[in-house]
Amino acid sequence: MKKKDQIFAGIIFLIFIIILLRLWQLQILNTEKYKKLAEQNRIRIIKIPAPRGIIYDRNGIPLVENIPSFAALISPEYADKVDINLLSKILNIPPDELQNRLKTKIESIYMPIKIKDDLTFKEIAMLEARRSEIPGLIIQTELKRHYPFGPATAHLLGYLGKITEQQIKNNPQYQSLPSYFLVGQTGLEKLFDERLMGIPGEKIVEVDALGRELRLIKESPPVKGEDIYLTIDALLQEAAYKSFDTLTGAFVAIKPDTGELLALLSSPSFDPNKFVEGVTEAYWNELISNPKNPLLNRAVQGLYAPGSTFKIITALAGLEEGVITPDKVLVNCNGGISVGQWTFGCWKKEGHGPVNLRKALVESCDVYFYELGRILGIKKIHKYATLLGLGSSTGFNSDEKSGLVPDDEWKKKVKKSSWFLGDTFNTAIGQGFLKVTPLQMARVMAIVVNGGLKVTPYIIRGDEPRKENLNLNPKNLDIIKEALSGVVNEPSGTASGARSYIIKFGGKTGTVQVISKKLKEKVSYKNIEHHAWFIGFAPVENPEMAFSVIVEHGGSGGAVAAPVARNILEGYILKKRQLNVKN
C-alpha cells in the first residue's frame, strides 16, 4: 500500500473519530440539557387566571364582583384574512381601528387577538349568525371585575391592571405569570392581591413549531381567590360619596372602640370599572390632567394643616397637664393678642369676651388657645399631638403619609431658624407647620370618645383590633366630648348650622388658611378658599363612629365641612332604615 493511500484511510478514520466525539459530547455528556430544551420546544404551559376573590363590606354587600362577559378574539393566523368591513359593521368599530387591533401582537404570535370586550347579546347573535364568514373567530367567556359602587369605592379598592415589569421584579410570585394577567395595581386589590388572586390554573399542551396546540397533556383547574370581608360599611361609603358630590376632599370614619374603618372616601374619584381591561388613553389623560388630581387618595395621603380641629389636642394637653380647669376663664378675648410687634388675631374680630375651656371649644376662640399654648409651650403640645398619633402613620397601610408635628428641634434642623412664641400660637390653633391626614384626625376623634384608647385603623373584618391605652384621664376626655357636642348642638357653636334632627352628633370645626391675604387679592378668589375641616362623632351618647371630613378650598369648617358630615350621617341613616340593615 502506498503512503498516500494510508493517509487517505487515515483521514476517513479521523473524520469518524471527530463525529463520534461530537456525538458523545451531545448525546452522552449533555443529553439532559438538550432533552430539557427539546421539551421546552414542545411543551407549553398556559396559565389560566383564577376567579378573583370577592370583597364584601361589613354587612355582606359585595363591593366588587366577577361578572361574566364575552369578548371577540381572532386567531392570529387569520389576522390578515379577516373581513374588516363585516366585523366593523357588526361590532361598530371603525375599520382602521379594527385593523390596528389586529396588528398588535400581544405576548406571542400564538395568542388570539382580542378585538372587542363586553359584547352585547345582539353582537354575539350577529357574530354567530355569520360565523362561517368570519374564520378564526373566537367568542370567549371571561370573568370581569366589576365594582358596583364605582367611584365611591375606587380609592379604597383600587383597580386591576396588567402586571408591570417592576411588579415582576419586586414580587417573586408574579414571575411565573404571563404578562396578560391582571393584578391589583392600587388600593386593596393591590394590598391583598396574593389572597384575592387564588391559584392560576395550568394547561400543559404539546405544540408544534408554529405554536399550534396539538394535544392537552395535563390540566389543573384554577382555584378561586379568597373572599375578603371588610369592616367598611358600603352604605356609609356611598352616602359619603353622594354628599361630596362635586366637592374636593375626603371622609374617613372609624369605629372608635376597635379601629375598624367604616368608610374611606376621597373625592373626586374615578371609575375603576374603566380600568378593568386596561384604561383607555383618553380616560387616563382626563384623569391625570384634572387639576383636582382624582387619583390621589386624600383620605390617607392628603396632607393638611388641621386648623381648629387641633384645639382638641391643645385642650386635652391643658387638662392633662393640669394647667387649666374646665371652668377657669383663661382669657378675655377682645379679638386678638399682641406679642411684641406682632398681633395674633382671633377669627372673631369683635372678640369672645371672657372665655373658659368649654366656650373656647364651642366657639373656637383662638385667643384662648394662644394663651393655653403659651402656658403649655411647644414641647407639651408636641407631646400630646404625637401621643394621639399625629406625625406618624396610623399603621393602616404603607401608602399612608405620616404628616408632621413641629417642635423647636425640628425647626432648627429643617428650617434652620429658632422657634418663636408665634410658632407656638400657630401650632396651638392647628395652623403653621402642622400636617395631618384625614385618617389621623378621625383616629384623634376616636381616641377622645373611646376613653383614651389609641386604636390602629384596620379594614379586614376579623382582624384582631390593636389598642394602646394612652392613660388619659377619662374625666378630661368627657369634658372635651361634652364641649364638642355643644359645637353642633348649641346655638353659639361653630357648627350649629349643621345640627341634625335625625342624629345627634358632635365634633369640631376647622378652617385652614391656605394662603396669605396678600396673595389672595392677586389670585382669583374661587380657587383659594380655605380648607374646611370637621372632625366628629355620632351619636353623641355612646358614639359608634368617629370621623373626619375635609373639603379642600371649601370655605369655613362650620359652613361647609360640618354640613357635609351631617348630610353623610343623615343619608346613611335614612338609607339604612330604608333597607332595614342591622349594623
Place this chain on the structure above:
Amino acid sequence: MLKIDRRLISYFDWITFAVVLFICILGILTIYSATRPPLDEGEQPPFYVKQLIWLAIAISTLIAFVTFDYIKLKNFWLIFYIIGILLLIIVLFTGKTAMGAKRWINFGFFSFQPSEIFKIIFIISISAFLEDKQSPLSIKDTLKTLLIFGVIPFLLIIKQPDLGTAVLLFIITFIMIIYKGLPVRLLILLLSLLIISIFFLWEILWEGLKEYQKNRLIAFIDPSIDPKGIGYNIMQSVITVGSGGLFGKGFLEGTQGPLKFLPERHTDFIFPIFAEEWGFIGCFMLLALYFTLFIRCWKVSIVAKDSFGKLLSIGFTSIFVLYFFINVGMTLGIMPVVGIPLPFMSYGGTTLVANFVGIALVINVRMRRFELFYP
C-alpha cells in the same frame, strides 16, 4: 444484449451493495418518521413512498452500470463533460427556482438536479483526463486540470447558487490532483497561493456571498446570536441530536421532527431525526455502516487494475466522504450549514440515483480488477 460473465457476478461486491441498501432502508424509515403528521392534517405527501420508488429506480440503474466495462467510459469523457457543462448552463437559464436557487430542470413529469448528474460526469471526466498525464503532474497539467475541472464548474454552480456543491467539487479537483501525484514543492506553492488569495480576496469573497450565506457562516460561529433566526437550524439540530441520549427516544417517538421544530428534516437534516430516535448507540451503528462503505470503496482504489479505475474509485470515495462529513458535521454544529444531503439517507431522487451510479462504478471497477488477465 449485454452478456455478463458469470465470474463477474461472483466478483460483484455484495457486501458494499448490502451496506448501501441497509443505509437506504434506514433512510426511508427515518423519512417516514420525520414527515409523519402528528395529527390528521390532510395531504402529507408520502415522501417515504416516493423514496422507495426512487430506490427501485436506483437499484436498476446500479445494475445497468455494472454490466459494461467502466474503461469504455474513458473514451467518451469529453462528450460527457461538455454535456454536463451545458446542463449547468441550461439550468441557469431555464431552471426552476426553489428557495431562491435555480437547481432543478423541470421536465413536466419530473424534475432533476443537473448538479447531481454533473457530479458523476465530473468524476469520470477528471479521472479520464488525469489518467493519461504523467505522474507527478507538471505545472502545466496541474493548471489545466484546475481550470477545466476546478474553476469552470465552480463558477457555474456558484451562480445557481449552490455554494456547497461548488466548493465541494473544487476540493475534489484538488484531491484528485494530489492523488494523481504532485511534486511537494508544487503542492506547497498551490496551497500557499490559495491561502494568500483567500486572505487577500476575503473582503471580495465575503461581499460576493448572498446574505443568507453570510448569515449561515455567522450562525455557525455563534448560533446563539439569533436563536430565532439564522442560528435556529443549528440550535434545533443540536438539540434534536442531543436529546436522543444514549439509547434514543425510539423509532417514531421523536418529537423535534414531526412537531416541525427542525426544518428540512427529511432532506438535509435527516441525521438529527435518526439520532433523536436511535440515540448514540444507533448513531454508532450507522457510522459503522458508513465507515464500512467508505473503507470498501477506498480499497477498490488500491486493487483497481488501472489508473483510471483508481482515480474513479478515489473520486467517488472522496465525494461520499465529503458529503457525509459536511452533512453530519453541519447537523452537529461543527460545520457551517451548506445545503447538501446525506448520501443514501436524505430524501431526493436525483441524488439517490446519482449516488447509486457512483457506487455502481466503484463496484464495476472492483469487479473487473482481474480482467486484465482475461482480454
